[in-house]
Amino acid sequence: MPDFKTVFWSFLVGGTVLGGLSAHAARAADVDQDVMNRGAYLATAADCVACHTKQGGTPFAGGLKIATPMGDIISTNITPDPDHGIGKYSEHDFEQALRRGKRRDGENLYPVMPYVSYAGMTDQDIHALYVWFMHGVKPVAETPPATQLSFPSNIRLTLSGWNMLAGSEKQETGDSATYDTLRRGKYLATALEHCGTCHTPRNVMLMEKSDQYLAGSPLAGWYAPNITPSKTGGIGDWSEDDIVQYLRTGRVKGKSQAAGPMGEAVEHSTSHLTDADLHALAAFIRQVKPMEDDADHQPRDGFGKANDAPDIRSGELTRIDNLSHKSPANLFDANCAACHGQNGAGTVDQYAPSLYKNSAVGAGRPDNLIMTILMGVNRTTADGHASMPAFGSTGDVQRLDDEEVASLVNYVSKTFGNGSYNVTADQVAQVRKNNTPH
Structure with missing residues (x-):
């Protein structure tokens, strides 16, 4: 999607939107550039663009139709437009949406929004993300179609019970940029990149099976495979450098190539991480609990x-x-x-x-x-x-x-x-x- 990517990265150059509205650019100029840059990087690591941009649409303006067992969920506009996006969100409102799955009006978000994972983000990183979304993204005056689910999935109040049972990642503290390798890798995997959202199997209530972390799960026609270090069912035959190369380029000769949702994640997120973060992420994945697989009994690439x-x-x-x-x-x-x-x-x-x-x-x-x-x-x-x-x-x-x-x-x-x-x-x-x- 070259045209889409060109548009997207024009949003990130210098941490501000090029060619945006003059008043918006003026506000952005008053913001700490280090915070803006950090927020832009975090938005990339969290892959916000993946769900909040429809095919051929403006980045972050929403409208992507996401298929779920409950029905199709339409992603929302998260640009700072006050009437169509999140421009009226305070930082507290923003934090509640990311960590608790709560809209500004108090209604529950559907858990296709990975707030269960984002709950682990630090206050400092939430702040940087908020600053960047409010000052580094151009407002877009578009309202995507509303999600229309059948009963009882259309009753958002029922998600309160789901949230209580599903749990969430424990909030991290301190400056995430200073974490040691494994702690940084865990933070990336469990909070920002939310790897478990796709790669961890779910129970009948669509909650992640925490005891089978990264053991593989169906995903919109694809299968997000077992990426634990099992030498039979997972990627135990991959080195740390193999994982880094895959996350950076989407391919490892003689092993695998990224396509579908993972191809998008590589293109818009992992390929833009620093080498240090890629190695941290790979090091963490290589030490999670190995999980065997019902279908794979020898390496898939063997x-x-x-x-x-x-x-x-x-x-x-x-x-x-x-x-x-x-x-x-x-x-x-x-x-x-x-x-x-x-x-x-x-x-x-x-x-x-x-x-x-x-x-x-x-x-x-x-x-x-x-x-x-x-x-x-x-x-x-x-x-x-x-x-x-x-x-x-x-x-x-x-x-x-x-x-x-x-x-x-x-x-x-x-x-x-x-x-x-x-x-x-x-x-x-x-x-x-x-x-x-x-």
Whole structure:
């Protein structure tokens, strides 16, 4: 999303909005620049832009439709516009929203807002965030559509009970910038980056299972995998430098590539953290309690090898006569081999990654492979732009139907992964239906 990113980072240059309203810029000039810079960095680390910006919209103006088991929740405008955003919020109001999930009018926020995690933030960091949002973000006079959930989810008062049972992170104290490595890493993981929001499984009441921290969880069609240091179910075979590289660039050769929500998190958040913070975050993750996995019994990136079958385009043309148009081999040849190679090795520079030694292909769950084929990859960092077309559709045209996607997923898994999938067309149809923008 280059255009979106260009707009977004124009908001952060120098800690102020370039080209904003003159009165707004004048107020920003009166604010301590160190506090502004700290607030801008914290907003990036907390990835506020991810949920509060719709596709193609103005950063922080809200309007993103977030799918939840309760229904679609529409994110709000958090620019300092007094009538459409949070311009009338006092610092106390702001703190209550971040830490307690309370709107200025006293109503409960839906817990898709990770206030359970943000509760761990220090007073100093809350203050810096407030200053930056009020003086470093341009007001936007747009009101997103209101969230419309069915009964009883539309009764926000019921969330008071949920909040009491769910608990929250313990508030940290002192200057978070001076924490030692592991304390800083824990602060980043549990409060700012709120890793558990996606990677920790939830119970029937949608509360995080604290005893299974980072053990993996479904996420809007994708699967946020087990990232504990388990050597079988998690990323115990990753070094600290591997984790840092992944968070900075979105890829580690022979292991994994970030797509979907994680690709967005890398693009807009983790790739902009300092080296010290990336290493702190990685060091903390490497020492959490290892959790085994019901689906993964060996490293996800430990499966497969190059396919040594003859290339159906390389002279053995008689093979084509025995293959239907929708045969798995022909589907792979027509849609995947041009970039990933007939042998699955990818390009020399791994811009198109290898399909073996690949965590999406080797995972015991097919979710991420299905979603990658349907939705593609679009991730930009300082390392460059990673792109894969969405084979689910191109505009209004469906490129691969449900049967073809299922066949391709099973073929890729059998040829380059653990071969355990038996994905059906109906399964792909349900995934497509639940995750197509509407």
